[in-house]
Amino acid sequence: MVTRVKDSLANRFSTSGEKPIAIPPALLALVGLLLVVVLIPFLYLIIRAFEKPLPEIAQLLLRGKTIEVLGTTFALLAMVVIVNILLGTAIASGIHFVRLPLAHLLIVPAVLPLAIPSYVFTYTWLALVPSLSGVFAAAFILILTTLPYMLLAILVSLRRIDSGIIEVARTLGLTRSQIFFRVVLPQIRGSISAGALLSGLYVLSDFGAVSLLNVETLTVSIQNMFKSSYDRGAASVISLMLILASIVFISVDERIKDKKAKENVFKRLTADDSRIKSLPLKFFVLTSIGIYVTLALFLPIYVLISRFIGNPNPLDFAGLASAAISTISVSALGAFIALLFSAPLGFLIATHAGRFSKISERIILIGHALPGVVVGLALVSLGSKLGPIYQSVFLLAFAYALLFLAKAVASMTFSLQLVPQVLKEVAATLGKSKTKVTTSVVFPIALPSIGLGTLLVFLTAMKELPATLMLRPTGMDTLATQIWSYAAINRFNDAAPYALLLVLIAAIPTFLLSLPWGDWESKSAASKTRVGSLT
Amino acid sequence: MTSLDVSHLSVNFGDRTVISDLSFTLKAGEIASLLGPSGCGKTTLLRAIAGLLQPRAGTIRLGTQLVGLSSVVLPPHKRRTGYVPQQGALFPHLNVAQNIAFGLSKKEFSQVEISETIAEMLALIGMSGYENQMPTELSGGQQTRVALARALAIKPKMVLLDEPFSALDAELRNELRSEVVALLRAQGTTAILVTHDREEALVSSDKVVLMRDGKIAQYGSPEEVYESPISPSVAVSTGDALVLNAHQAKDGSTSYALSSPGAPSTLANTNNGYVVIRPEEIAVSKNASTGVGGTLIQLDYYGHDAMLVVKLSDSTEIIRARVAGPMDFAVGDLVKVEHRGPIRFFAND
Numbered sequence: 001m002v003t004r005v006k007d008s009l010a011n012r013f014s015t016s017g018e019k020p021i022a023i024p025p026a027l028l029a030l031v032g033l034l035l036v037v038v039l040i041p042f043l044y045l046i047i048r049a050f051e052k053p054l055p056e057i058a059q060l061l062l063r064g065k066t067i068e069v070l071g072t073t074f075a076l077l078a079m080v081v082i083v084n085i086l087l088g089t090a091i092a093s094g095i096h097f098v099r100l101p102l103a104h105l106l107i108v109p110a111v112l113p114l115a116i117p118s119y120v121f122t123y124t125w126l127a128l129v130p131s132l133s134g135v136f137a138a139a140f141i142l143i144l145t146t147l148p149y150m151l152l153a154i155l156v157s158l159r160r161i162d163s164g165i166i167e168v169a170r171t172l173g174l175t176r177s178q179i180f181f182r183v184v185l186p187q188i189r190g191s192i193s194a195g196a197l198l199s200g201l202y203v204l205s206d207f208g209a210v211s212l213l214n215v216e217t218l219t220v221s222i223q224n225m226f227k228s229s230y231d232r233g234a235a236s237v238i239s240l241m242l243i244l245a246s247i248v249f250i251s252v253d254e255r256i257k258d259k260k261a262k263e264n265v266f267k268r269l270t271a272d273d274s275r276i277k278s279l280p281l282k283f284f285v286l287t288s289i290g291i292y293v294t295l296a297l298f299l300p301i302y303v304l305i306s307r308f309i310g311n312p313n314p315l316d317f318a319g320l321a322s323a324a325i326s327t328i329s330v331s332a333l334g335a336f337i338a339l340l341f342s343a344p345l346g347f348l349i350a351t352h353a354g355r356f357s358k359i360s361e362r363i364i365l366i367g368h369a370l371p372g373v374v375v376g377l378a379l380v381s382l383g384s385k386l387g388p389i390y391q392s393v394f395l396l397a398f399a400y401a402l403l404f405l406a407k408a409v410a411s412m413t414f415s416l417q418l419v420p421q422v423l424k425e426v427a428a429t430l431g432k433s434k435t436k437v438t439t440s441v442v443f444p445i446a447l448p449s450i451g452l453g454t455l456l457v458f459l460t461a462m463k464e465l466p467a468t469l470m471l472r473p474t475g476m477d478t479l480a481t482q483i484w485s486y487a488a489i490n491r492f493n494d495a496a497p498y499a500l501l502l503v504l505i506a507a508i509p510t511f512l513l514s515l516p517w518g519d520w521e522s523k524s525a526a527s528k529t530r531v532g533s534l535t
Numbered sequence: 536m537t538s539l540d541v542s543h544l545s546v547n548f549g550d551r552t553v554i555s556d557l558s559f560t561l562k563a564g565e566i567a568s569l570l571g572p573s574g575c576g577k578t579t580l581l582r583a584i585a586g587l588l589q590p591r592a593g594t595i596r597l598g599t600q601l602v603g604l605s606s607v608v609l610p611p612h613k614r615r616t617g618y619v620p621q622q623g624a625l626f627p628h629l630n631v632a633q634n635i636a637f638g639l640s641k642k643e644f645s646q647v648e649i650s651e652t653i654a655e656m657l658a659l660i661g662m663s664g665y666e667n668q669m670p671t672e673l674s675g676g677q678q679t680r681v682a683l684a685r686a687l688a689i690k691p692k693m694v695l696l697d698e699p700f701s702a703l704d705a706e707l708r709n710e711l712r713s714e715v716v717a718l719l720r721a722q723g724t725t726a727i728l729v730t731h732d733r734e735e736a737l738v739s740s741d742k743v744v745l746m747r748d749g750k751i752a753q754y755g756s757p758e759e760v761y762e763s764p765i766s767p768s769v770a771v772s773t774g775d776a777l778v779l780n781a782h783q784a785k786d787g788s789t790s791y792a793l794s795s796p797g798a799p800s801t802l803a804n805t806n807n808g809y810v811v812i813r814p815e816e817i818a819v820s821k822n823a824s825t826g827v828g829g830t831l832i833q834l835d836y837y838g839h840d841a842m843l844v845v846k847l848s849d850s851t852e853i854i855r856a857r858v859a860g861p862m863d864f865a866v867g868d869l870v871k872v873e874h875r876g877p878i879r880f881f882a883n884d
Contacts, residue, residue: 420624428611429585429617429618430617430689431689432612432638440637
């Protein structure tokens, strides 16, 4: 999905066929070094897993418990992804094609739940219905959590469909539903797949919701093995299985990707009278958005506020403040490391298309498939050999950087490609050397977008739970760990202030990003990348 | 301002040859147009001169300085060519003054000199007072003007314009084009203008480089390429042209549908080929005594002139003639047509 944005931009700005410029050796070395650093935890996991004799690995993989956990994981994955595809396609198409009051604002409440991590959803729903547990409850929560990814991905591509094509199809005698299946659906297939990928990866790597609802998925298994027996080898084997599942999932999406048409000048659906006027459809769209927003936004917020106000115990200001400070500082450090790493990687991908770029991109994408539990496990195992870094905030920040590197690099690449090739060429003919072009043209134009990308990595890191649980220094609590710990022992009132603070901080940028400011289309590419960054 | 010498230049994109063995020269202060259909390599040639891509073979000299050789290429930032791409490509994060001053290094020029240059350039393009405007606040024509000022501010050895007017509407386009050409002439700038507009190429330049498939089809002054095309296809690419079947006798006399009656046309001794005629070289009248008879079958009225399409009575040829308005023709009129111009004969190969 991220690569798709990049491809279309690269096509638009590159002068076709010209010889690729050779990669400067310094950049090559730096990127090579970074890739090794990124790969070390992953390789270490493989080594640990294969320290076990093969029959033992086979026995571990084939025992009843493993099969059961695997089955639960895939059942959950299938439920969430299938419901998401159906609901997401229906609601997004409704928002786009049906004439609705305040249509451009409808998307805002539907996207705001992105600010709420799965374990906060679970916590608020547990506070409402304490008996909630099991795989169906987990599916329900994870659908609430991930539906906005689907909606955003599909809406962005719906907005790119040339409405001229739809008008032509109508004049050729197709009915509305024929148009949807024969004209619209083929053009948004890729985005549906991208949305399914995002929500699916979320499910595979989720720890918070499933652990609170007593569902044993792969992530919970790994965490349990890690905590109880300290059999790191077994945990590593299961981790590799989880990574494999994610990679298979990613490669399925790669296959479904749109064969993208060149971006031509086209007409977009803007005039209200070209939208469908149908009362039943209008009712369906508004009701489904209404139900979703109630379940995923109003109810959770209501629970948080009422639990916060209704708490008979005095607010633990010191605890809240120290958790907030820990959260902010370690997330900021993680975002900063991710920024440092993403600069050379993004620069390489944005400016030097070629095999090396492709390989680097793939390696970084592995990070996308690494669940927090796995990164946590790998770094704990590795970190215990690293002396002072182990049990320090640096290791946790590094984990954040690894987990969100794919997002940081996608944002960096996108930002750098905001600068059209022709501007760099003009600058060159005006006497600016390559370095000077970068400092005087590329960075000033790309900087706001790079800043926004870094901010998003920072906010995502703040919500991270499983790696934080495994890697935080003894005695350090973050907002996420506090919410999870209190919710796990049903102290819902005590969790409320932490959850409220976290949601509030995360909601602000989500809100800003979802606003249909100015020209949506020009930002559509941006929001497409951003959707990824919000994960 | 310097001269330009392009010699045996070849450029490849991968396996595809985009420019092959192309040579031409330009004197200091001359303005040349690169004219040709899209994909003929004109933009590639411009980019090679600017140093934005590397040629496979051949040399490019600016004045006496060798800037481009297949093996050694002077990078674009050391060439001092002023580049004006399509739609200007102003730096969106800089205002008008900062855009114009972009190429003036603070090491070489004092702040006072830079301010003076900005003021001078703004006066030159008639945009004094626009210093602090951002590019998005400017109209298309203003953006092109600022892009030109930005290129001229570095006192370039030559200015390279890549279809700078293509995004503008017709009226503004003509106005801005004559303004820019006048400005380039006043500055004595050597310049190359890439265009696919035939009239634009003829009206703006001293030399027309007519390109086709990565090669030069014809090179010369606008009058030369228009009046004396070296082939029927060159004639068609510089303006409207009639291509009629013709025979040329040993004595040099040519017969074709409009040749004066009595011209020898014994097929045995002739050389078959074509005659190329410009529509404005054909006179049409309703009551002349001379000329070839025909019927007016179509009339395209443009206001200042009109294109008449005449079907000849004694031949299958269709003649198109441009006549100045006002006139009193109507479709269906019986008319006489006469060719009053040079006979350009091209033999079949």
